[in-house]
Amino acid sequence: DQQVKQNSPSLSVQEGRISILNCDYTNSMFDYFLWYKKYPAEGPTFLISISSIKDKNEDGRFTVFLNKSAKHLSLHIVPSQPGDSAVYFCAASPSSGSARQLTFGSGTQLTVLP
Amino acid sequence: EPEVTQTPSHQVTQMGQEVILRCVPISNHLYFYWYRQILGQKVEFLVSFYNNEISEKSEIFDDQFSVERPDGSNFTLKIRSTKLEDSAMYFCATSEMLAGGDNEQFFGPGTRLTVL
Secondary structure (H helix, E strand, O other): OOOEEOOOOEEEEEOOOOEEEEEEEOOOOEEEEEEEEEOOOOOOEEEEEEEOOOOEEEEOOEEEEEEOOOOEEEEEEOOOOHHHOEEEEEEEEEOOOOOOOOEEOOOEEEEEEO | OOOOEEEOOEEEEOOOOOEEEEEEOOOOOOEEEEEEEOOOOOEEEEEEEEOOEEEEEOOOOOOOEEEEOOOOOOEEEEEOOOOHHHOEEEEEEEEOOOOOOOOOOEEOOOEEEEEO
């Protein structure tokens, strides 16, 4: 089941530079997308979300872009900090259903180098 | 800041035994979920729960699994007869019910289940 794909298992970025994490999806029913950050031995921590009526959502250093026609979203972190080093998961949910199950990607390990 | 809590943090059990994993949701949240992550694999949805009943469940959530909210605060996942392949991190998540809004899910720290 590859409904949500994160094709880059890892990414290294220099401190202060921009980190760009990518995610692709195949299910046209998905209309709500989220990014989570996860440290080892902890649960996923919600970062930012976007619904399909928007193409951009910004929260501090984090910006998510959604390209519905390409079924692609990306998370930009700028400037990147060493504390941002973690696994980042993209997740998506469908438009129907009141309790929205999330479908996760496989994650991208981000390493921010000091 | 309110958070989802889970107990125990680590559970070791023998194959065939019953386990109960517990979660305390954020107090004003009304939707509850269980997910699991087998080592090296994706986080997978198991079940969602609202108004004291299951809303959705995945193919993984077979007759060996059950959920309940026995006392109005705890939200539990029971596995009746554990199998080796049930070894995983189990995450509880909760969300508010915002009319017309999008509801991000907040995750607990997880319970690591090891079936021997």
